[in-house]
Structure formats: structure tokens, C-alpha cells
Amino acid sequence: MVNDETRYTRFFETLDADDIAVVGGKNASLGEMISSLKHKGIAVPDGFATTAAAYWLFVEHNDLKKPIQELIAAYRRDEIQLGEVGERIRQLFWEGKFPDVVRDAIFADYDALCRRNQTENMDVATRSSATAEDLPEASFAGQLETYLNVTGHEELERACLRCFASLFTDRAIVYREHHGFEHTEIALSVGIQKMVRSDQGSAGVMFTLDTDTGFPDSVVINAAWGLGENVVQGAVNPDQYEVYAPLLSRAEVVPIIGKHLGDKAQKMVYAGGEGGLKTMNVATTGEERAAFVLGDDEIIQLARWARIIEEHSGHAMDIEWAKDGPTGELYCVQARPETVHSQAQGGQIKSYKLNETGEVIVEGMAIGQAIASGKVIVLEGVHQIDQFEEGAILVTPMTDPDWGPILSKAGGIITEQGGRTSHAAIVSREMGIGAIVGAKDATRLMRNGQTVTISCVEGDVGRVYEGALDFESRVLDVDDVPATQTKIMMNIANPGAAMHWWQLPVQGIGLARMEYLISNMIQIHPMALVRFDEVNEADRRRIEELTVGYDDRSEYFVELVGRGIAKIAAVQYPSPVIVRLSDFKTNEYAQLIGGRGFEPVESDPMLGWRGASRYYSDDYKEGFALECRAIKRARDEIGLDNIIVMVPFCRTPDEGRRVIEVLAENGLEQGRGGLKVYVMAELPSNILQADEFARIFDGFSIGSNDLTQLTLGVSRNSERLSELFDEQNSSVKFLIRHLIEVAHQYGRPVGHCGQAPSDHPAFAEFLVEAGIDSISVNPDSVLDVIAHVVAAEERKLRDREMVRGDVNEGYSPFH
DSSP states (O other): OOOOOOEEEEEGGOOOOOGGGHHHHHHHHHHHHHHHHHGOOOOOOOOOOOOOHHHHHHHHHHTOHHHHHHHHHHHHHHOOOOHHHHHHHHHHHHEEEEHHHHHHHHHHHHHHHHHTTTTTSEEEEEEEEEEETTTTTOTTTTSEEEEEEEOOHHHHHHHHHHHHHGGGGGHHHHHHHHOOGGGGGGOEEEEEOOOGGGGGEEEEESSSTTTTOOOOOOOEEEEEOOOOOHHHHTTOOOOEEEGGGTTOOOOOOEEEEEEEEOOOEEEEEEOOOSSSSSSSEEEEOOOHHHSSSOOHHHHHHHHHHHEEEEEEESEEEEEEEEEOTOOOOEEEEEEEEOOOOSSOOEEEEEEEEOOOOEEEEEEEEEEESEEEEEEEEEEGGGGGGGGOOTOOEEEEEEGGGHHHHHHHTEEEEEEEEOOOOSHHHHHHHHHHHHEEOOOTTHHHHHTTTOOEEOOSSSSSEEEESSSOOOOEEEEEOOOOOOOOOSEEEESSOOOOOOHTTTSSSSSEEHHHHHHHHIIIIIIIIIHHHHTTSSSOOOHHHHHHHHHTTOOOOHHHHHHHHHHHHHHHHHHHHHEEEEEEEOOOOHHTTTBBBOOOTTTTOOOOOSSOOOTTHHHHHHHTHHHHHHHHHHHHHHIIIOTTTTEEEEEEEOOOOHHHHHHHHHHHTTTTOTTTGGOOOOEEESSHHHHTHHHHHHHHEEEEOOOHHHHHHHTTTOTOOTTGGGGGHHHHHHHHHHHHHHHHHHHHHHTEEEEEEEEHHHHHHHHHHHHHHHHHHHHEEGGGGHHHHHHHHHHHHHHHHHHHHHHHHHTTTOOOTTT
16 A cells, blocks of 8 residues: 555556545545455456545646535524535535646546556546545435546546536535534545446446345345446335355355346436536337346456455445446446444334225335325425435425435435435435335325325335324334244235345244235236136237236246245354245235136135145146246245245145145155245144144244134134134143144154244243244244243253153252
């Protein structure tokens, strides 16, 4: 490292992570990547940076320190408004002149950069980097300015002046005031970097953790056509890709656990002509909007780079990338520490529960896990922010850092544009408030003064409901949770929830329901996809809308469900994740798009054509094959081989054998690649013939709701007979105990998935005393159930020791 801080410019390769005080966090990070990670294959565009010494000499040369201090002091005394103080300070910079030694150093290095790249007046990006920026505890990300497609000495000098001035944007002033930084003690460095021609390619942002939940094993990548500013600013709804990082070292799998197609309505490209406007937005073509920006190989390459950068830096990172259109090469153009989850207090999970639903006004992408109610204020642009009221729900096309002064006052944020790495998404996480981004037509469908509830707890989809709905919140403390001999697992309905609860001290997922993925992600009856020609015209139109971009409509099902399953499995990898095959009843299947033409009308669907009986039926085998393909993709192609398949409502051993055969026909051969197949123990026949079922299946999971209704002859849905429905009935408990004894004789594990252990501590104690292997409950009940199980296990141990003491001539360890 060069320590001479009197130098006014430094090429990136002479910088490293210790140079933040010299060139700011952003530029020091670029130098660190070039000097330390280039040999690992990470490509960073060439460039140089002005130093803090150059900034301080500029300030001194133009006599700026005193007027800046006076203007800030007046602002603090409320003698001058924020907009005026920012404008006046920036004007001082714009009117300033570079000292000759600084200007000469910048031009000399720019000319050298041109020679390196064998071109004249090459186009560069100028990026602002504050000397206190991007420390783990403080980030100025989004507060400063970047200028693209800068060419020649004159434009470069003007761009550097504008970067210096951006240290005093309104948002930067407010940010430093809020975080206690002294304005005149922070210098600004300008990074001058060869432009990647992503205007002819693509660009975006990636994080080395899940941006909503902090799950550390996920790499989240946002991508759009053209220059990357649109993604950073939230001006487009980008593609989003999620990669399960621990499997990146396995060459035989492609661990992409999420792919969301954004509409990418516009792209930023170079504007023609000398001087003036250097970039502009143009509409994307229909083909561009319908296509994913990156191929799987490119997604994996970027994810691998992200992990290398994170491992080198020692903390989670926020990285900007770009793809050069002419060459197809990928580059990292910026990297900074992630500052939201890295500052979060560990050990606590805040849980929200929506107690009712209502009319849905608009939907978008849910950011975080929160619920909020409030009055809507629709603002078309930042010029209207003085109309905002504290605690209101902000609705606007998009936000950028200029919105900073009011976002901390919002009860919730809804934007029509943007993805998970957009400005609105990042700020909402920092503030701990709910946000929905990419909510199309929100400003048209919502009105000022309207009371709404925004819900971000229903998976990846955020919903805005009419009215103030009833909800509750609770904080769970996951520190110092005692260990149990009985495995505690959780029931998960959707991939987003799995991510939210990753910190819970569980040993896998005991129940992941296939039907949730079908009804919420797919919405279409599986048979309507494979027999599309048999569907009525109205349903065909709806199916065509949902499956746009898929030449093979079956692939729509396999892709979405496969990645949904994989995302759930990734959160608990390598612990077991038990995926129950679909268990819709015929009346529920009929509600799916195109479903009525494939489902019979049954007088009692609860006891009808459901579960195992469907999988080998000629009337559903083709639909079931899609489920098998989705699971196979998650296990074999994505690499989540901790997935266990579970068969529900299997009435007889013969039916079990037929399902095993159908699974094998569809590529899910029991035992191959370690694949285990469990059966739900929810029918008395499963228990009375447990020895036969144990020879067919690898394990059992007790579904006490169905077992109780079929043992007692009481419908689980009967309000009139609800007092008779009791999982703790002695007949039900007798069956459970018998199953555990027989299954263990055959070396088969037995789990329980249901709410009873959390509702009834005595039932949890019974399961432990009976020797259950695992108990799986809803996430918000996990800690309560662990407490019940610990008490039961301690009591069981005491009882055993007392019995042992009686046998050993009355000796007791408690004496």
C-alpha cells in the first residue's frame, strides 16, 4: 500500500481495504478486489480515484469550509430550510475551481487509462465515495451521485465537481445529521472507472444474504437490461434470482432456488451527442420484457464471485455488477458492506399474524415480514413530499434517495416500480417498516385518505387490503434455547415463511405442503396444463396469461414448484425437509383454474378421491407426474437432496406399493440418491397395519387431525361436534402409542405434525413419554413446544432414574 496521502490520484491496483480514509469505502473496495481477488477470476473494470487530499485542497483553494459551517449552523437553528442550504452549498462546489496540481493529476491518469485501453477519450463512470462511507456501522449508499458515460477532459472535470457537490445533497445532509457525522470532517473521493457497455447488455445488484430476512446462505441477484442505475434507483421491476450458496462448490448441480421474471419496462442507454445529457431511458421490447436477463451459468458465476468477495471481506456484501454487451463479459463495478442485517440485533424474531382478510386492492412484492394499517397518501413525485403526514402509507411510482427526509415517518411504503434491492426496499428494511414494491397501478387504484392494511406476511406476494384489518405482533427470543432429545421441527406453508424463520432452533421441516405451492404459485389445475385443449375458452385465456414465456405449460408448474420446494429445503439444509405430496380434496382442486372439468362432484370430499388414490389413477397420473418432476428437479438438479417425499391419505399397503411404483416411474426411485419416502399416519388402517406399512415406507408422520376424526367419527370441520373432537382422547393416544412401538421394531422413525402439542402441553408430554422421534409445529409455536418437551424429557429421565434406583436396592440419585 502507498501511504503518501499527498498524492491526488491513485490507480485502483495501488489501493486496498486499509485506504478508506484516503479514497473512501467504495474505491478502497474496488482496489481490494483488483489487488487481492483478480487471481480468483473476479473481473473489475480498470480505473483510478481522486484522494481525500485532492478534496481537502479543493475546499481550501476555494475557501469553502467556513461558509459550509455557517450554512449548516443556520440550518440547525431553523433559519434556513433544507432545500435552500443544500442548494447553496452545492453551488459553492459547482462554481469552484480545481487547483492546477489536482486537475493535472486527474487528466494525466485519465490519459494513462485511455492508453491502457488503447483508445482516446474513453467513456468512464465517475462514482462518489465518502471517506466515512461503507463502514459496517454506517453506509452512505444512495446518498451520493454517480455519473455515467463521461468522455474527455472537460466532461471529466465537470463530473468530478458534481461528485464533490453531491456530498451535500439534501438526503446526504439529513443522513449525516441523523447519524452524527460532522459535515466538514468527511472528504469525498471520485472513482473514475472504465465504463462497462452494459447499455448494450445488462446490469444490476447482488447481496450475499437474503435481503428481507438476513438468511446468510442465499445470494440475491437483481438484473435488468441496460445500465445499472435503473435497478439501484428502483426505476424498473427487475428480474430476481436466488442462489443457495453452500452448494456452489458442487459442479453437478445448479443451486438456483428462485427465479422471478420482472417486467423491465425500460432500460438506460447512452444518449447521443457531445456534452449535455449522456444517458437516457428507452422502452424495452416485448421480447426483452419476456426474457430473463441472465442465463443460469451467468447467475452461478455472479453468485460464486459474491461468495468469494464476502469470504475475503469477512462480512455480508452489497455488490453492483454489469455485463458488457459487445463482449458478453461480466464485471463487478462496486462492492460495499451490507448495513441492514449486519447491524440487526441477533436472537430475536418479530412475528406478525393477520387475523382477518378483506378485499385486495393491489398486489406486489413483499419486503420484510410486517403488517401495517394507515391512511393512504398518494404522491406522484418527490416535489410533493411536503404533503406527507407522519404515520401514513406512502404510495408513489418509485422512490430514490431524495425521498429520505420523509420515509422514516411512513407507516408503510408502496411503490409501482422496483425490486428487492431498490431504494424503497432497502430503506424500508433500515426503518423496520413494511413495504410492497412493484405494485402495478397502485397510484391509480388507491386514493388519498383511504384506510388500508398492507400485509407482507403471506409469502413473497405483498397485499394491500381495503380497511384497517385486525392483526397482532409478537417478539420471539431465540437465544439460549435448551436442546432436546426429541427432534423439534416446523411446519412451513410457503418459501418466504421458511426464510423468515431460519433462525429458529429446529432440526428440519416436518411438513411442507405441496398444495400451498400449487394454489398460491401455480393457481392452475395440473391436468389443465397437460390437457390444455380440454379446458374451456375462458380458463384457457387465464392459463395463457399466467404461463406467458413458457412454450411448455407443464414447465411452468415444474419450474415454479421445483424452485419453491428447493427454497424451503435450502433454509434447513442438510436437515431433513419432508414434502407432503398434494392432498387437495376434489372440491378444492375444482377451485383451481381449469379444475372443474377434471374433478367429480362428491358428497363427502373429505373421504373421497384424495391423497394416494389420485397418484396412480388414470384420471390424474399426468398431473401427479408434474409434482414428481418438480421434486426431482429440486433434489437432483438444484441439489437439495435433504428432501423427503411423504404420501398422504394412503388407505392400504397395496395402495402404498402402487404409489411407490408410480414415483419410480417418474424418476423418484426410493433409495436412489438417498431418497426416503414417508407415509402420513392419519388413518386407523395405517396403524392397525403398521407392520405392513413399515415394510413399504421409510418413516411415518402422524396427522392427528384426520386420525382423530376417523377414530372418533367426528368431522374436523363440524362446529356442532367441536367439543367431541379431541386429539387427547384415549383411543387416539392408544393408536399413536401402538404405532410408535411397531414402527420402532422395524427401525422406522415416527414424527408428529400438527398443532396439538403447542395447544396442549400435556399432549406434547404424552408424545415424549410414548417415544416420538420428532414433533413438528407451526413456527410461532416452536419455542413454547420446546419448553413443554424439555419439561417432559426431564420428567421422563427422573422417572427412569427412580425406577433404576428402586431396582438397585433402593438407591436414588436424588438422595
